[in-house]
Structure formats: structure tokens, C-alpha cells
Amino acid sequence: MVSSVRLGAALAVALTLGACGPKGPPVAVEAKHPKRTWIEAGSATPRPYVSPYETVSGCPTTLAQAESVDRVIERGCGPVRVTPDYRLEAGSLTIEAGARLEFEASAGLFIGYSHTARLEIRGEPDAPVVLTSASAAPTPGSWEGLRLFPAAAGSSLAHVELEYAGDRERSALYVEAPEVSVERMRLRDCAGTAVHVSGDGWLARYRGNTLSGLSSPVAMLITPASATAFEGDNEFPPGSRIHVLKGFIRRSGRWGDPGVPFIVTGVIDVAGADEPATLEFAPGVELRFTEGAYINVGYYD
Template sequence: MKLKNFLMGMLFLAAFMTSCTKEDLLVNVTIKDDISTTTTWESGKVYVIRGSINVDNTTLTIEPGTRIEFETGASLQIGYLGNATLIANGTADKPITFTSNATSPSAGAWNGITFWSNNLNSSLKYCSIKYGGTSTKGAINVLGSNITFSHNIVQNALSYGITLDVNSEFIEMNNNTIENCGNHLIEIYAGKLHTIGVDNLFNCPDGKGINVNSDNVEGTVTWKKLSKPYYVEGEINLVNANLTIEPGSIFKFDNNGEFNVGYTSNCTLIANGTNTEKIVFTTSATSPTAGAWLGFFFWSNNLASSSMTNCEIAYAGKSSNSAVKLIGTSLTFSNNSVHHSGGKGLELDNSSFVAMSNNTFENNTLHAMELSATAINTIGTGNTFTCASGYGIDVNDGGISTPITWKKQTVPYYINVGIDINANLTIQEGTIMKFGSNGTIDVGYINNAVLTAVGSAANPIIFTSSATTPAAGAWEGIYLWDNSDNTIFNYCEFQYAGKGSSTTRAAIKSISSTYTVSNSKFKFSGGWGVNNDANTIFTNTNNTFESCNLGTVGSN
């Protein structure tokens, strides 16, 4: 009988052991009091957190393989009242688990872990953090302190996976997986964005990614390419900064988004993508429209070493601003695409390009570019400009004091200012210039200058009006002064010039100049085709004149 009872007992124990999970066999320890002495949570136990547990003036160490379960609304608060450190470093085969104790947990089942300003270099490695957070806070929150966070998994957070305030950053942040969160995976300030490390895996639906809050960026830092976009809210300001952005990075800006470089101090931005990995700057709007965010501003303290290549700048130019604007500085800008600006694509104010080639401008609301007459020389080759009728390259200032060349572009130059040429200017064949009512060209008024405008039969150089429906005398014309000897026009067309009431008004008016016009056409002048004073030496070869109100060639 005793043997029979013993065997029955063993069978019962075996059945019980078989029906139990691994967790059922662990010892449960309920934590309901704050921790203020050095404490270790041991592997092989389940620690059940009840309420909000503060860890202050001490170090809490959690051994690899330990499981921590949180009751509804429970949380861990590290360093709220006094200096404290959490060391939760698991291993690849013995991760530490932070999760809900609910039978069927859902996102937000517990309130997460918060590291306060008295946190001292806490570390989480090889941890699994599931079902944490509130509607406004992350599963992990860092406030005024720094943490090491690597080889972890964050899943099913109610809102953010991780939040960091403006004074917080990662000491190390690599090889993590963050996914299935109700909001963005990480919320972080721009000044600390460089502390996100490498080999992190981010999974989230479209419209979510890394939430970047408005901030100053300082120091020499790199923003890494991530598997999801950066979502930028408000301004990014580089202050005493050298910022490099890795190829393939994507930035999506809200309607207050703007990027300022060198407003208060010397700064450099290096945003150089590649042919296969463009850097994208665009809007976060679900249904984007032109002018959805402000754009880039390079100020006078931007250094000439700044560079944007193989970038896409889309839907910027809010409130008719330009997508990219330079103010008193210079920039390398090549192999980029600028499209759907609410204003101009690119604007230079007392600025120039270090290099500028192979860019594409299209579907911008206003001109593709605005720049000075001198800066035109810094436009390189291989650029494609596609604009609506009446738009092209707007010339905003007319002083030329060094020898330059205006290259032929795929759209006209629009000129509504006086262009004062006091050095040699060469205009390439096929170039089209459209003048507003205030547009003029003055050659050699102060210093010696030569204008060389040599087109061809197939590609004449055209000087005409910018008016939608032009009429004779829509713009003034070209003035050749006594310092403009040896100016040459060959295969050019002059249309709708001769504005004014003077009896000497003309498409070309010479004052004591020696110049040549050949194989060219004068049409619809409001005055003469050409008017020369008595001291002018004019070589007139194979030109045609049509509908010039005062005549072909006049003299006074």
C-alpha cells in the first residue's frame, strides 16, 4: 500500500510539473516599496511591481535572465529624488524582460521606466520592454540625464517607444529593435540626434519614425541614416556646428519646419548624398502641397565649405519663401532636385556658388532661381530648369565689376533692374534675356568694359520683353558708353525695347562707343533700332530692322 501511495504521488507531481510553464516555476517577489539601498534582483525570480517605485540614492542591479512584471499603472522611477543608477544588462541568451503581468496584456498596460535628472549613467542591454508607456510618455523616458541603451527590444508601447527631453541623450544606442508603437518610435531633440547609434531596426507605419523637436545643434556631429524618416517639428539651428548628414537620410518637416545654418556663429553643413542614396528634405504632410514648410536658410556665418549634393528638397517655400536661400554666403550645390516650392526654388542675396551643376528645378511656384548679375557666373553646367510661363532665373542686382560669363540656360533670365557692366561680360549663344519695364544694360559707364554677345544662326542671343503681351517700348534697351569700345553683337535679336519719350530712345543707344552689330534683328522698338551720337564708330553688317517706331539707325 505504501508503495502504491508513493507511486501515485510521483505521478501527480510529474503531471503538475508537466502542466507548468517556466514562469510558473519561478519565485514571485512583489515590489511595493521604494528602493534606497543597494539592491540586486536575481535571475530565476519574477519581480512584480506594484505602484510607482522610486529608486533613489542607490544602485539597482538586475541580473541576466530576470523577469520584471508590472501591475496596471505601475512604473519604475530612477533618480527622481537622489542620485541613482539602474544596471539592467542581460545577455544574448539571457535577456532581461520588462512586461505586464496581465494575462492578455495590451499597449500601455504599465506606465514605463523614467530616468530623472539624478540618474547616473544607467544602462540597459539585452532587455525586452513590452506593453509600457502612457498616452503622452514612452515606455522609456529620459529627463535631464543620459543612458546606455543597446541590444534591446521595445515593443507595443502605447505612445512613444523612447522619449528624451532637451537635456538628455544616449551614451550608447546601438543594435536595438523598436516596433509596434502607437506614436513615433523615438522622441528626441535635434541637438542630441547624433547620439542615436548604428544597426538599429525601426518598424512603424508610414507617417511615423523619429520625432525631432526644435533645437540648436552644436559641435562636430553626424546624423546617421536610419531605416525610418526623421520627423522634424519647428526649427533646426546650427550654432558653432559642423554637421554631416549621411547619404540616404530622410527628413520630413512640419509646417513650421526650417533649417538655419550660420545665423549667429560659424557653421558648416555637409549634406552629400550619392546617386543611389539621396538625402531627402520634404514635408510630413499626408497630402503635400507646394510651400508646406519653410526651407533652408544659409546665413552670413555659414562657411564656404558647406555642401549639398545629391539631395532632394521638396514642398518647401512656405509663405512664398524660397526653398533654399543664401544670405551673404556661398555654397556648393550640385546634383540636387528642387521641386514644388511655394516660392522660388533657390535664392541668392549677395551670395554665390562655390560650385553649382547638374541640378534639376521643376514645379516651383515662382522663378527657379533668383540671384545677382555677378552670381550668374557661378551657375555651372548641366542644370535643368523647368518653369511655368513667365518664370525662369530672376536677376535681382545689376553690378558687374569682374570679368564673367552668362551661360545659356534652359529658361530665360528675367531682368527688371539696371545691369551696370564695368568689366568684360560674355553671353553664350542661345541665351534669352527678358526685361521688365525697369530693365536696362549699361556698358562701360564707369570703367572699361566689353560686352561680347555672339550667337549663331541656329541659336541667336535674344534681348526681349518679359511682358505677357509685349508692345513696342516695353523696356529701355542697351546703353553703350565711352568706355565700352570693342563691344560685339552677332546673331542677336532685340525686341520691344526703346522705352521712353526721348527722340534718341533705341534698342541700342551709343554714347562715344566703338562697336559692331552683325547678322542681328531689331524688332518692335519704341524708338530707333540703333541710335548713335556723333563720336560713335558703328559697324553695321547684315542686320534687319522691323517695325521700329522712329526708324532703323538714328544719329544725334
């Protein structure tokens, strides 16, 4: 059974919950300061961050082995063939506008699995980055897709075309990293769900993206913290929906209207971590609840 709630323009909804923990008299605590990440006697000025990894810039013909580098694939490069043996162990991968990467079967971009790493795709409106299959006759699921694991925090994708990727377990774009931004992405002809955000991962921004040719009506699986990323200029196939997984909302935010229903599939707890958390819904947001699902406010107050 699925219940539905639509929040119209005349209805403003805000759910507020205080910080977790028992109530009681004020407790004196030691002032906390950010931990210094530099060593510089007699000075409070941090030294500029210097990556420990070698910077490699250019237009490679293939990416075929694990590496720990700060790699820049330069503007207009390609096609760059990516084999299943490629992965970024640590460092960063920057892909500039107009580059084209073609992936063999079982290949993908796997970022931030065990060490800190970052993916930055810098496409432009007239020069998108293209990530596609190396097959002469590609079909949905011809390659693995993008995997942003927990250590890939702050990764960003802009003006990228992502096609023929994914599988039924982890989708074409799989995110376990926090604070990931996705803007002006065109994702098409993927296997399974297009975008899956799981664990402690969350989207900071999801704007101007177009999904098409999907094999599932569940266009996205997201964590509750990701629902605040939506702005009203995304496009989904008719009949699509976004499934919101169970979890906590620790920070205040506003769920935007993606133009398709949010399906709440479990218990969502609104529970501020260090200060009250306020959850708002933009006019037009449609919430549907599976059996046993609800939004829980006040339990941890």
C-alpha cells in the first residue's frame, strides 16, 4: 500500500526538532577549536595545501592500471579507452570540457574506496564530457558506471553525458560520498536505477539534469539528506519516481519539487545533531509512503 500527500502552494510545512540528548541543566564544556593540519611554530597562518601525489596532465590513449596521482585529462581529449584494471587509488581525477572516455565491459570510474580521492568533471554547455561504452554496439549496462565511495567527498560533475552504464545493484551513478554535486548531466540508456545514493552519502546539489531511456520507473534511490539537493529544472521520464531510503535528517533543509513523487520507503527521523533541525517542503512536493513508512519528529527530543 502506498499513501500519498501533496503539498500545495497554499500549504507551507515545517518540521522542527531540537538537538538530540536528554534535557537538563547547562553543562560547562571546554571550547573546541578546529584541529590544525599544519606545523608552523609561532604562526597561526596555515601553509597552502600541497598534494603528496604527482600531477599528470595530458591526453592518455588508455587508462589501464591502478594509480595514485592527480590526473588531469585535458580539454578535447579522446577517445580515452578505460579498461577494467583502471581505478584511482588516491589523489584526484579532473576531466576537462570536451573529453571523451570509452569504457570496456566491467570497467568504470571507481573513486575513493580506501583512500581520499576526488572526481571533478568540468564539462561546458557546448563541450560536454562524454562517458560511454567502448562497444561498437552498446546496450544498457555495457560498462559499470561511476562509483563515488565514502572517501570521494566533495566530488562534482558538470555538463557530462553518461550513457549505457550501470547494473541492477549499483546503478549508473552510485554515491556513498558526502557533498556530491551533479549539474547539467544527461544520463541515458542505463541498466537499473539511474542514480543511487546510499550509506552516509548525500547530494549537495542536483540541478538541471536529464534522465532518459531508463529501464526502471525508479529513477533514483536517495538518502533523506539528499532530498534537499533538488531544484526545479530536472527532467525525468513520464511515470518516474524517487525512492527515499530510511535514515536520519541531521541538518535543516528544504525538499524541492523534482517534478516526480518522492516515495518514502522507511522511517525517516528528523533529529538535529548539535542544533535544532527544520525540515521544509516546497509547494508542489508530492510525498507517497509505503506501508510502515513515516517521518518521525520529536522522538529524540
